[in-house]
Amino acid sequence: MEKTEKERLEEVSKKLRANILMMLTEAGSGHPGGSLSCIDILTYLFLKEMRYDPANPHWPERDRFVLSKGHAAPALYAILSHVGYYSSNLLKTLRKLGSPLQGHPDSRKLPGVESSTGSLGQGISVAGGMALAAKMDKRPTRVYCLVGDGEIQEGLVWEAAMAIAHFGLDNFCLFVDNNGLQIDGLVDEVMNVYPIAEKFQSFGWHVMNINGHDFEEIEKALQFFQTNQGTGKPTVIVAKTVKGKCVSFMENKAHWHGVAPTKDDLLKALDELGCLESMEEWNAEGE
């Protein structure tokens, strides 16, 4: 990856982080930690990897992205707005009555949301159905899905992992957002999920471990997924991430799983990101 390209992606993800934080402060509730841990992966997927058309959200041959860890909705809303599904003005309505930006993603209300998620474990399985349909119809569609590392405690994730491999869905690419934390604490203390890669490997998946904040590694992982086409085996990328990434006081803190930043927290966070000017743009928009 060229240096300028890497810098461009980092610039975008920084802006998206600022949007996530501003959205959550405005809403007064929501999930910052897990949104910040997965936003780099979403940035790469939507800017560099996936084929879709915001003007034609139901284009049958599009690639699908399913956010199985639906509580990271702010990350999904930020990237969908950035790539043109809707105006960034809408971000201010997060979690408010009548808003298409529901607390957890709702496919009936917002274009670009491929399936309603929020109840953990279901998104990967629904995404499996999409990949199966694409194979049946011989469409070039690829299906990308992101699960949390706490989420994989759900038995349904493993039912789905078994079926996706069983049906030979090599058009399926799963990211595990391995930030190591869930609401009640460390995932290995609450209910140990490790080793993650080996579990998937034994279920018949191609596996790769990466740093989920390094765009070059994300790129390599998706090249790996590309080379796995035709093998009849799905791909899982276990992405080591940091919960609350890029905001020092949120990083690696379970507390920031489901608590919105206050105005003061927000200013501190934006200052750290070097995005204080985003606040002015946010306040100016729609006035």
Place this chain on the structure above:
Amino acid sequence: MAETMLATRDVYGKTLVEIGKENKNLVVLDADLSESTKTAMFAKEFPERFFNFGIAESNMMCFAAGLALSGKVVFASSFAMFATLRPYEQIRNSIASQNLNVKIAATHSGVSVGEDGLSHQTVEDLAIMRVMPNMQVFVPADGVATAKIVKQAALCPGPVYIRLNRPKTEVIYDESYDFVIGKMNVIKDAPRADVGIIAIGTMVPNALKAAKLLEEEGYSVIVADAASLKPLDRETVVRIAKSSRLVVTVEEHSIIGGLGGAVAEVLSEDFPAKLLRIGIMDVFGESGSPAALYKHFGLTPEDIFRKILKQIR
């Protein structure tokens, strides 16, 4: 010659094959019970459109959602216990919440699954499926109705729950039977009656027989089939209540929340009237032959007759 006894599950399997020939978009899913639910008939005919999920019903329901989100019409089958109570939350959050074209056709419902006993006898499915927004609930009264209802379900948009059974049951309809969503089928009508019986599924034939016994005692009876449990035909419920001294519901299901519950809701809001609910009295099932179990739970025609007689005599 028309059959006198048919298992609704057999008709279901045959009807899927029939629909599958015309509708290439039809996909059928099962969870290791395809020989029993009869989806194996479809699997044999269209192996490329049939998927077995093994013993993992929650996963089958979410895959069904993904297939429907990709434009497929999906029928997903298992026993009623494992097609509703087990994957209930997946049906709610991945299928019903998105109003998807998934038809859950469940066999072996009620106590007539028989010898397998409590763990396989669903007496709650109508209640829990009925309460789910977007979900339509259809219960055929016999084999003839099953074919019509399965075809309707394949055509109507949105999620549907279809309740079917294991044993062969009496055929009460001929080809003139017409299933209309949201309409009750009044089989036996009268301008004024002593009793208005509203029955569903396997209990429709039994209600008809009970009605005959009542008529032999000189009572006049209305009998209606509430195959479209949701949406329910409120108008006809009220009309039956207005024409009868006593309204009776009969179902192979708990008296709480199913047909009895639904009719009680309508009556208490639109036309308060005396109601007798006949069904499973808030208890679990147990092992036995279907006939022995119907007797045990008071669901035979004679039981229904006696319970009604006690109220109107």
